[in-house]
Amino acid sequence: MDLPSDLPRPASRHWRVTGWLLAAVWLFFLNIPLLAALHQPEVWRRVVGAVTLLAFGVLYVGVFQWARGQRQQHRGIPAGHAWAAVALLLALGLAGIPGTGGDWLTTLVFVAAAAVFLLPNRQALVVVALAALTPPVTAALVPGWEAEGTVVFAVLLASFAMFGVTRLAQRNSELQAAQQEIRRLAVAEERARTARDLHDILGHSLTVVAVKAELAGRLLDLDPDRAATEIADVERLARQALADVRGTVGAYRGMSLAGELAGARSALAAAGIAAELPDAAPELPAERDELFGWTVREGVTNVVRHSGARRCEIRVEPGLVEIRDDGRGPAAETGSDGHGLVGLRERARRLDATVTVGRRADGPGFLLRVALPMDRGTGEREE
Structure with missing residues (x-):
């Protein structure tokens, strides 16, 4: 022993x-x-x-x-x-x-x-x-x-x-x-990283699976072909979640902004939320691309799960990424950050990036922003 x-x-x-x-x-x-x-x-x-x-x-x-x-x-x-x-x-x-x-x-x-x-x-x-x-x-x-x-x-x-x-x-x-x-610290850090990654992966994937399964149930009698399409998406997402979990355990899972933007488009459409997304992801350094990918995943997961929004906008620039919606957001319900936002802050800290979470200043809705310092981004000022 x-x-x-x-x-x-x-x-x-x-x-x-x-x-x-x-x-x-x-x-x-x-x-x-x-x-x-x-x-x-x-x-x-x-x-x-x-x-x-x-x-x-x-x-x-x-x-x-x-x-x-x-x-x-x-x-x-x-x-x-x-x-x-x-x-x-x-x-x-x-x-x-x-x-x-x-x-x-x-x-x-x-x-x-x-x-x-x-x-x-x-x-x-x-x-x-x-x-x-x-x-x-x-x-x-x-x-x-x-x-x-x-x-x-x-x-x-x-x-x-x-x-x-x-x-x-x-x-x-x-x-x-x-x-x-x-x-001891290495074991604790590895456990925290694994728990954070599993939460982020499964939280997003299972939220989308639940939304699509609910949509398929409503469409089963009204539009069987559309329901079958949604069920096929549920199967694909479940398999992808399983692959992500295996990748996390094996320490070879990757994260990309382009892939998360594509997943966000599908998740928002299944939830009936109008989406305004960039057509293509900009070319970014690997660490920044991964951080922005996690930001999009966490933001869209919160929009679909908590916000009750009708519209979501994702804006990506070389130095920042923003997810805006017109819903109530999680802060109104819980009053504190969830595990996903805690994990996102930890990832952002490694690149000296700042995480902004809260009500939008330009109108009703919720905002999640991750911005890099000027010398780490393009040098342009944040809005």
Whole structure:
């Protein structure tokens, strides 16, 4: 079963094993205190040193893996848990002093690295500074302990390296989150586009089918030949709608202004609405031709379905397309845009075009206009 795209996918077994190895490989540097513990003359010191170092190594790897999992799941690391882990590592290092002696200072390298991986930058910097100062301070205070310059260098180097690892892990986590968001938005956009296209296609086609079927029913007794013609048109429109739906699903459906003008002429005639349409569509760029085609389809669908008009005029220019009628229009009934007009506005926005919907200013009726900016059209001013 596939996981939802917005959920983090579990890491493969290969990467889980790799993560454990990356954490455990650094434990090699605990060989110095371990050898010191194994060479202790008293058995109890050997036991204390070996057991505390073993517990230290297990805890370090476990903490590293836990924090790594938190980052992969895009979760924060609780401050209390982080400080508890650092304190417990330090306590185990100190507990091993009877067996490891001054070589316990090697564990500070791991304490500093864990602090950088777990804590915020300022807090981690304080821990790293204390870990780096501890070897010279303890050498001055405890007889027999030598100042380990290599430990100081190792603390600083390990902290710097872990800082780089932490930043890399953070960037990878952010990148994964961004990729998941992009996938989610792409799916949402595709669903919205498909829903918009299906609405526009079926809304227009089924409206014309309903009008022609109603007309055929009225003409069945009065004019059987005309009724048969209308029924044939219903069949043709149904097949065309089916082809459009298949084209939408297959992402290869096209839209043209010329085709929509021809369909508008047929739809308006079947609805008994006098039509004034241009004889031919102008030559337009592909994107503009498609936008104007959608405009004609949406406008004529609303005229046939909602307006109650007796006359409809379609005007097309290189920079705009208008559909005017003398009816009441959908705004008077619903008071808001339908799904088709919402989809049309989204398409127009891609070409910086403006959509005007509302009552005509020059008389009774309804107007739908889509106009491109002057630099996208012919440069002529809109009326």
